Amino acid sequence: MLKHTRLIALLTALMLVLAACAGDSEPADDGDAGDDTTATTEAMTEETDASDEMTETTEAMEEEADLAGTEVTVFSSEQGTNEATGIQRALDVFAEENGMTITHTGARDFSEQINAQAAGGNPPDIAMFPQPGKVIDFANQGFILPIPAEVDAAVRPQWPAGTLETYSVGDTAYAIQVKTDLKSIVWYNTTVFADGGYEIPSTFQELVDLSGQMIADGQTPWCIGIESGPATGWTFTDWMEDMMLRVEGAEAYDEWTANELKFSDPRVVNVAQTILDIWNTPGNTYAAGGSIAATTFASDHGQPLFDGTCAMVRQASFFAAFLPDGTTFGEDGDIDTFYFPNVDTNSAPVLTAGNSAAAFRDAPEVWAVMEYLGSARYAEERQKAQTEAAGADGAGFLTANLNVDLSLWNELEGGFIEILASADPARFDGSDLMPAAVGAGSFWTEGTSAVNGDKSVEDAFTAIDATWP
Amino acid sequence: MNRLVITILGIVAAVGGSAVVFVGINKLYDLTEDRYALFNAVAGGLVSAGVFGLVWGNRLVVSPVVVWLIAIAVGAATGYALGLFEDPMRRLASGIAGGAALGLVLGMRATASILPSIDPLAAIIWLAVGTGLGFAVSAVSGGQIDRLRSLLAGGAVGWLFGAWLAADFDGSRAEVIVVALVLGTLAGAFVGRRPFPNRIARGNMAVASRKYIFAGPALVFVASALLFPLVRTIWLSLLTGNPRDLQWTGLTNYGEILTDPGIIDFSGFGEIFSSNMFWLAVVLLGAGFVTGRIAGRRLGGNFAAGGPSLTMLAFGVILFGFALFTSIRGTIPNNLWWIFSVIVFAVSLGLAVAVLADRSKGENIAKSLIFLPMAISFVGAAVIWRLIYVARPPTDPQSGVFNTLWVQLGFWSDSTTASTVIAAILGVVVAGVVYLAWRGWQAEANAIVAGSLAIAAGLGYFIYRVVGPGIGGVAISELTGELVADPVLFIQETPWNNFWMMVVFIWIQTGFAMVIFSAAIKAVPEDLLEASRIDGATETQTFWRVTIPQIYPTIGVVVTTLVVTVLKVFDIPKVMTNGNFDTQVLANEMWERAFTQLNFGLGSAVAVLLFIAVLPVMYINIRRMQSERLG
Secondary structure (H helix, E strand, O other): OHHHHHHHHHHHHHHHHHHHHHHHHHHHHHHOHHHOOOOOHHHHHHHHHHHHHHHHHHHHHHOOOOOOOOEEEEEEOOOOHHHHHHHHHHHHHHHHHHOOEEEEEEOOOHHHHHHHHHHOOOOOOEEEEOOHHHHHHHHHHOOOOOOOHHHHHHHHHHOOOOOHHHHEEOOEEOOEEEEEEEOOEEEEEHHHHHHHOOOOOOOHHHHHHHHHHHHHOOOEEEEOOOEEOEOOOHHHHHHHHHHHHHHOHHHHHHHHHOOOOOOOOHHHHHHHHHHHHHHHOOOOEEOOOOOHHHOEOOOOOHHHHHHOOEEEEEOOHHHHHHOOOOOOEOOOOOEEEEEOOOOOOOOEOEEEEEEEEEEOOOOHHHHHHHHHHOOHHHHHHHHHHHHHHHOOOOOOOOOOOOOOOHHHOOHHHHHHHHHHHHOEOEEEOHHHHOOHHHHHHHHHHHHHHHHHOOOOHHHHHHHHHHHOO | OHHHHHHHHHHHHHHHHHHHHHHHHHHHHHOOOOOHHHHHHHHHHHHHHHHHHHHHHOOOEOOHHHHHHHHHHHHHHHHHHHHHOOOHHHHHHHHHHHHHHHHHHHHHHEOHHHOOEOOHHHHHHHHHHHHHHHHHHHHHOOOOOOHHHHHHHHHHHHHHHHHHHOOEOOOOHHHHHHHHHHHHHHHHHHHHOOOOOOHHHHHHHHHHHHHHHHHHHHHHHHHHHHHHHHHHHHHHOOEEOOOOOOEEOOOHHHHHHHOOOOOOEOOOHHHHHHOHHHHHHHHHHHHHHHHHHHHHHHOOOOOOOOHHHHHHHHHHHHHHHHHHHHHOEOHHHHHHHHHHHHHHHHHHHHHHHHHHHOOOOOHHHHHHHHHHHHHOOHHHHHHHHHHHHOOOOOOOOOOOHHHHHHHHHHHHHHOHHHHHHHHHHHHHHHHHHHHHHHHHHHOOOHHHHHHHHHHHHHHHHHHHHHHOOOOOOEEEOOOOOOEEEOOOOOOOOOOHHHHHHHHHHHHHHHHHHHHHHHHHHHOOOHHHHHHHHHOOOOHHHHHHHHHHHHOHHHHHHHHHHHHHHHHOOOHHHHHHOOOOOOOOOHHHHHHHHHHHOOOHHHHHHHHHHHHHHHHHHHHHHHHHHHHHHHO
16 A cells, blocks of 8 residues: 555656646747747647748838847857958948847857757857758758748849859758858969069969979978868868869769769779879978878968968968968069969869858848848948958958949959859859768868878778768 | 846746745645645646646647646546545545546547547457456455556556557547547546545555655656656667657667777777787786796795786786777777776876875875866866977977977987987986896895886987987988978877877876875775784885785775776867867767767767766676675
8 A cells, every 4th residue: 555655656746847847848849939840730820820920020121120129149150350250240230220139159160069059959040051061951950941032032133143052952042142252262472482483373283393393492382281170171172172173074073062973983082192192292281280180271371371481372262361460462462362273274163162141040030130141231341341350451251242342352352253253163162062971071080081191092082982871 | 148037037946946846745745644635635636737737748738728727626626535535436436537527628628630540449459458467467466456456557558558549640539538538537447446545544655755755856856867868868879860850760870880980990900910019018918927926836826916027917918908909999999998098097106106105205295286187177188288299390399398309309319419418317327227226136125126127228228229220209301301300290190199188188187096095095004004014024015915905995986986087088089189080089979970960869879888888887886885885
C-alpha cells in the first residue's frame, strides 16, 4: 500500500513540473509561430493572421508606414572597424528617418554563431550571409523566410540579371545581395615594380615568369596566408576557384561547383598542385606567421606589401581596408592593382563574391529594412560612411547595384565596379556555392592540410569528395 | 533590453513559483490525517491539471484553457468524493464517473489531427494483451496487488495503445469520444477501486511522501539539467537530416563516425616500427624489468620496483605511448594521447614538486608559483602559449620565446667562438655532475650515481652536437646557400603540435596535482616514516614503499579527476588550431559537427561517445567514494 502512495506523490510532483514546463514553452512557441511549420490548426490560423497583418502593413508601408519605436537586429560576419561602422551608419540613416532602432553586430565566427542561434531558436532578425550555399541550406531547412513579392519586385530590377537567382530555391528568392566583392585582383607595390622595371603581366604564364624573375632579383614576390580563425583555408579556395575558371574554363567550373566534376578528378588535383607548386617555390612566399597556414589572410599582408617586403597580394576588392592608414592608390600612388590574368588573352573571367541578407522574423519593420538593404541608397550611404571611417581613399566596399552614384567611389574602386559590370564570364565564388559541409567545411580544412603538407593534394581532395552531402 | 527583462522576470517567476509549489505540497501533505477529503480534492485537481497541462502543452486539444479548467474541476470533485466515501461501491462509482467525465472532455475537444480511426481487431487484441499482462503481474505478486486494479491498469494502457496511439489519425469525432470515454472509465475504475485508507495509512502516506517532496527540487534540477539533456542527446544521435525535421536513422551516425579516417586512422601504425622512440622504449622497458628482477632476487622476491627500475619503466612507457600516438592518428587517438600525456606529466611533476618542496625553505613560494597558472582560464592560457610558440618568417627576428632560443642556438652552434664558449661552460657543469656521481659512488648511493651519470651523458651529447654537426633552428637557404633561421612551427607541425598543446594543459594542471599531493604527503603519519628509518630504509626506499602506498587513494582521486577534465578538453585546441593540422579532439569535433555543419545527429553521436568514455571513470570514482565512506 505504502508503495502506491509514494508513487502517487512522485507522480504529482512530476506532473506539476511537466505542467510548468509546458506552460513555459507556450509563449515562446507563439512568438515564432510565423515560421513554425507544425501543422496544428491553431498555429495555422495564427500564421494566416500574421501574414494578413503583414501584407496590410506592407501596403501601408508604401504610404510611409509608421515604423516608429520598432527594433531590428542585424548580424553579419563583418567585424572590421571600417566595415562594421559603415554598416551601422548606413542602417542608422534609415533608422533615424523612421524613428526606429537598427542594431548591427558583427562576429568573426559568424558561420558557427548563426547556426547555433538559428537552431537554438534565438536568431537575429536579419543575417548577412557570406555564402549563398548557406542561404540555400537555411531556406531548405525552413530557418529563413522567403522574400515577399513586394520587396522582391522593388529590389530585383536594381541588380544585374541573375543576382537574386543565386539565392533562390525554385523561383523563390530568400536573400538580397548587400555587398559585392571582386576577387580576381592582384594588389602590387608600385615602387617595387618601378624599381625592378617589372611589367604588368597580361597572361598567367607572364605572371609566373615575373615571380621567377623577382626571386632571382632577391625580391619576395608574394604575400600569402590562409589563416582566418574557424574559416582558415578560404584564401586557398579562392585561388583554387580563380585557377579552375582559367585553366579548365567556366563550364568545368560549373560542373565542379555542382560536384559533377569531382575534387579527386586529375584535372582538379592538377590545378591545386599548380598553385601549391608556385606557393612552395623557395623564395616565392613571405608568410608573416612563419608558414602560409599560420599567416592571417589579409591583416598580415597590409604592412609587408606597403613596405615592399613582398611585391604582390592576390586578394579581393575589400583588401584596401587592410592597408595602413594614408596609403595612396593608383598608378602614381603606393599600391595599385592589376587583373589576375587569364591563361590567354581571349577572355577575361572574373570571380565574384558577396554578402546577402536574409530575414528570420516576419514583421513589416524587418521587410522595410530588407528592402532598404537592397537599394542603391544603402550602398551609397555605406560607401560614404566607410570612406569617412577609412580616413583615406579606398574604402573596400563594392556593390553590383546598377543604380549607384559612381562618383562616390574613387577611380580604383570605380574601376572595380566597371570590371564587375563587364566581366566575361563572371562566376560566383565556388566554395560559397557548395553545401556548407564542403564550402565552409572540408574544402577549408582539407585544403589547409594540403597547403600545410600534412596530406597530398590527392588524399586531401578525395577526403573532400567523401564529405559532399 | 526587452529580452533581458523578460529573461530576468522569467527566472524570478520560475524560482518564486518553485518555492510556492514546494511549500504548497508540504502544506498539502499536512492535511492528509485530519482533512483527507480536502487533501484528496486538491491532489485530484493537481493531477488533472498536470495531465491536461501536458495535453495542452503538446497542442492536442482545441480551446485548451476551457478544457484545462474543466479538467481541474472534475479532478478536484472526483478527489473530494474519493476522500469522503468509504463504501467500496460508492468509491468505484465516483471513480468511474470522474474518469468518464474527463475522457468525454478530452474526446470532445481533441484536436482534429489526432482523431483515431478505430481498428476493432487491433483495439481488442491490445486490450487483451494489456489485461493479460495485468493479470500476470498480480499473479506474480502473489495477491499483494489487487487483481482487479491490475487488470484495469493493464487494460487502460493496452486500450490507449491499441485503439488510439497505434491507429491511423484519420477518424471521426464519434470515434475519438468512444476511445477517450472507454479509456477514462478504465482509468477512473482503477483509481476508484483503491480502498479507503484509514487514519494510520494516511499518516504513513504523509511520512513516506515527505522525503520525496524534500528531495524533489534537487531531483527536478538533476532531471532537467542532466537526465533530460542526456536522453535527448542519445535520441538525437539516432536521427539525421534537416535540423528542423530530423528522421530516424538508427545507429548509422555511430557507424559513420567510427569508420571516418579523421576520427580514427590505423593506416600509419606500421611506421611505429621504424621510429627510434619505439625501439628506445622497448630497450628501456626491458632494462627496467631486468633491473627490477635483479633487485627483487636480492630481496628474496620476484620483482622489486625500486627507483632505478621504476624510472626506466616509466620512461619506457612514456616513449612507447608517444610512439603509439604519433603513428595512429585521428580524433580518438588524439584524445587518448591527451589523457596519457596529461596524466603522466601532471601527476609525476605534481608529485615531484610536492615531495621536493616538502618542508624545505621557500616551500610556500615555490608552491604558490606553480599553483598560479590554475588561476588562468584555458582560453587565456592558450592565447599566451600561442605567443610563446609563434614562429616568424626566417627573414624576420623571432618573437616567440622557444623559437628565439632555438634559432639563436642554431647560429651559435654554427659559430666557432660561440660554440666553444658554450662547450666550455657546459664542460664545467659536466665535470661537477661527474664529481657528484663520484661522491655518490663513495657513499654507495646508487640512485645518485645513475642519475648524475645520465645527466652527464645527456649534456655530453649536447656538447657534441653544438661543437660537431650543429643543433638548433637554422638551415641552409635553397636560394642563397647562406645559413638562415629555420623556426619550428609548434602549432602547425603535425603530430607533435598535439603535444605542444598538451603542455599548456599540463602547465595548468600540475599545480592542482601538486596541492592535493602536498596535503596527502603531509598527512602521512610521522611514526610510519620514523619506523622505516629506524629499520634502516634509505630515504628513497621510504618514499617508494611507505609514502607512495600511503597516498594511493589520493593518486586515484587526482588521476580520475584529470581524466574527466582532459576528456572534455575543448578550449585549448579551439583557440590554438580549431582542430586544424590533425589536432582535433572529441569535444571540438562534436561542436563542429553539431554547430558548424549543423548535423545534430553526428554531433550528438560524438557527445554520446564522449559520455560513454567518461562513464567507467565516474563509476570508479563513485565506487571509491562509497567504499571510503563505509571503510
